[in-house]
Amino acid sequence: MGKKTTHKFKAEVSQLLDILVHSLYTNKEIFLRELVSNASDALEKVRFKAQSDGADDIAPEIRISADPETKTVTITDTGIGMTRDELMRNIGTIAHSGTAELARLAEEGKESLDALIGRFGVGFYSVYMVADEVSVTTRSIEEDAKTMVWTSDGRTDYKLQELDDDRPHGTEIVVSLKEDLADQFTNEAHLKTIINKHSNFISFPILVGDKRVNTIQALWREPKFQITSEQYAEFYKFLTYDSEDPFDTLHTSVDAPVQFNALMFVPPSGDDPFGMGRENRGLDLYVRRVLIEKQNKNLLPEYLGFMKGVVDTEDLPLNISRETLQDNILMRKISSTLVKQVYNHLEKLSKDDADRYNEFWRIHGELFKAGYMDFLNKDKFGKLVRFNSSASDDAKGLTSFAEYISRAREEQKEIYYAYGPSREALGLSPHLEVFRKKGIEVLYLFEPIDEFVMDSLREFDGYTLVAAEHADVSKLDQFESLEKEEKPEALNEEQQSTLDKLIARFKDVLGESVTEVKASSRLSESPVCLANPDGQFTSSMDKIMRVMHKDHSIPAKVLEVNPDHPLVRNMLTILEKDENDPFIDQAANQLFESALLLEGYLTDPHALVGRVQDLLTKSSGWYVETNK
Template identity: 35%
Template sequence: MSAQTMEFKTEVKQLLDLMIHSLYSHKEIFLRELISNASDAIDKARYESLTNQALLEGGGDWKIELIADKEAGTLTIRDNGIGLTRDEAITALGTIAHSGTKEFMKALQSKEVKENPELIGQFGVGFYSSFMVADKVSVRSRKAGAANDQGIVWESSADGSYTIDTITKETRGTDVILYMKEEEKNLLDQWELRRIVRKYSDYIEHAICMEIDNYDDKGEKDGTKEDILNSRKAIWLKDKSEITAEEYKEFYKHVSHDFTDPAETIHYRAEGTNEFSALLYIPSRAPFDLFYKEYKIGPTLYVKRVQIMEHCEALMPVYLRFVKGVVDSSDLPLNVSREILQNNRMIEVIKKNITKRVLDALSHMKQNDFDKYLAFYKEFGKVLKEGIHYDATRKEAIAELLLFESSKTAAGEFTNLSDYVTNMPSDQNEIYYITGESRGEVASSPYLEAFRDKGYEVLFMYDEIDDYIITNLGEFKGKKFKSVIKGDIALDKDKEEQKKEAEKKYKLLIDLLKDRLKDDVGEVRLSGRLKDSACCLVAGETDMDPQMEKLLKSMGQEVPDTKRILELNSEHPVVAKMNALFEENKENPILGEYAEMLYDQALIMEGSKPKDPSRFAQRISRLMAGA
């Protein structure tokens, strides 16, 4: 079959152009990416060979070879892993079907990635880093188990197209051959390749081999010998005392494809009935796709050092999906499948164990290094609080980790639920909170007036899911949660008789407002939460939070049509004036105007716009002219 020339997809053309012309430093990480790909290919072949021995034919011992040819100016990265078919090569090397490609190309044009090109692995485009150092790349591959030694060759010079052809290849696996740029040929030096492997890939389980110069006792060159460049011992199986902080950081960057250092490292071995090793990391910054549906959850699962699954969702609760790392079990069967994992008691034991370890690590960080914890919480707090919904057995432990601004903290400062409960006045029985889009919105809310007057602290919550999460939590240390914008509020028991008198006084006015506003509100009543404002709108005790309602509507979801409650401040001059007008003349047409003005005013104070902005403006003008 003759070679076929094919065009790169548009996004790949743009990606290659940006990568070649935008990144100038740290080019050595191309080797880390290619070795990582080779290691993954071997892991996949090892795993599939457990149930298909035919895949082992034509390969020999598992290893990755580096072949530097200074005369030809080429560097070959060879593996005897799973290999590629023709269609797989076209899909994997000619297109990028990855949700992060656009984000990567935006980031690639920014200063951030130019200074930290290690970021490329985070977006699944590691192979293309080859073109930072090579004018041309040739990929020769044969699928493990392929008949008749048939393989493929894929070649490109990053000129907008690539060729693909059929070849004969005696061994399974893949050779990536880089035709090095003149200015990058120093990367063919043996000492330079050894340095890069030790720096980035020393922990790769498979042997990374290279033919190196051999010297006799007199120091004269005496042929070559194969040397293994990496230590090969899986870092998670080493004793903690044998691992440096830098080695921990480098391994984190390998498993997470992040370029920043982790916030916390959790390394331990569980012994006893169920034995396993775990090396887990809490990142210091959130990945760009953390809230994408396609985000991959869970640590890499090994069984007796054989990689079984890159992202084992069964090992990690969804609210800890930001945690990266590896788990290696000696008790699971090597041929374990996803279906078996879902119903495996050992997997559930490991999951419970590592979940507790992560939560304990976060609690320790919060108690002993609050600044670091606060930085973590700003990145991942929104995800962490999902655990209150997903993990009923640990919701109080998770609640201990939550942070909030409040009516008693300065902007940018935080309190927590334990401190809140400890500082509650003796006559306060509930934990009060308010939801909104920002501190500026909630801090000036009229809903807080009576709480400030009583000296009660109110927690500020800005995430759309907060009311839903707090409803799931229900209570904390025996104190129930109460939204200040829902249900009835009675803070001062001493004023109950006074309120009853006011209800009698304003009963007929309230009935009038109910009639005038029957299309807009479900009820009109006197308020226990207002001190300075004339009125406000509140939801029923079991109604949906306004923040959640806005979120659902923005997503095109249907929201139940519920009417809210208009509350009046019986001590406000406007309400008293309206009642006086009503008593003088029940048919006074200005009462209808005032009723609608009150409703519009309540809408404005909650952050909404008047029902009819034009009519509202006209009423204001008439009132100003009359004044």
């Protein structure tokens, strides 16, 4: 047995160890991840060496054992091992640590362990969060190498000793646990949980006691053509605890601009109906099969949060901290590449199998629509959004902008849309009468977010997105009506003068409830409709903005009157006979409140109901007289 020698830690190592020991960092289990990762690296080096020197006869494995009596946990690997020089170089100092910067941090004493590990890559030293003393016994695979023992309490120095034994190559680390942590980290069940959480996909066997813990294959690392749909489904269920198979799978390997593998799934159902799924999103981030962060929220934007899966990269440092992750340029490159991959996958699905894509949209479209804020992917987003349409058979039908354009009338360069609570409501909307008459398709918007989608996109493939209520009537006039219209005779000069009086009377009766009353050129079936005076906001967007600002008042709008409607023509006749006939005032209020009701603004229907009953009473008397 060789002589035991004592060596002082370099100053910056002592400072670091002191910070580690007194750190407020609570996730102490991370030490096991670091030691297992180091063991995996050592085994990987043996595998690489065997490719040139021939196969090694020692089985690659990592063993973890715990002894409650001695309060120790031991991590053993059959990896490449270390020589005396390598031991001193790897553990006795911190390579490329930036001594001055570390000394400054140690002085301030404010930096968390997590950030230190991320900045300096000192994963081994995290063991001193849980250890009073650590012993490293190692033998290099190099010929004639001696077994070396490194021991330290993690304060100021470490001891080195050479052993004259014939153990196989590899490393054994014995961690003498702090008194208050011994029960926790000598519990084999707890150790298995830590391995399952952080190191489950290490490619070498990890045994706790005598039982292998990491039994699930890192499927994302395997060639796609070798993986069956059953294997993908099994992995998805393992990852998400879902009992159903995934709706779709996206498996990709990227070499540039950054190297990573990703295995992502589209779940068969949306997040929970109570809106709590926002936090239950994100892809698991691995570095060389080691979990760095569960459900990382920065890899995909929130509107793609329905995607579940893992991303594994070679290019990030293994011990990168969460704080550093958020600012890491490689992470941003991975994220932008992943978003592009998801878009390409969904676009291909929409082209190859439109029905299946529509099924995806019904499941996840509500969340995906929030992508209207992603201006970098605006064009790709526009290709993938779907809406119900007046051309659909029912409320479940979906159409794309491209499909709308394929059905558009010749010379039509607008895509028209309208918001409403249902197809039935939109079918009664006065603003859509001219579109029904001309057979021009209108996209139906049922959700408030749809308005923001349209407002953000503004155009698609050279076609302008236009709200139906803001449509330029002169552009619509160029199109033939589907059926021959039976219009009443045009108003003569006297009738036109009476119409002007009727419009003025309406304005007097309604007062400040309306900004203006004018003759309409868009109406055919309805006597009146309401329009926004500024022509910018749609009625529905105006409602959304009012809700956001907690404004419960009824907005003053323009009342458009249809001169060709029988009711209006009858009112002209009444007005010619008697300018003061009370029916005119009654009808003006009734038509205005009916229009408010259709727009969803009428909060108190009592006056409207009373007026309807009065009118029904009078009209029923006339009806009885004419049918005697």
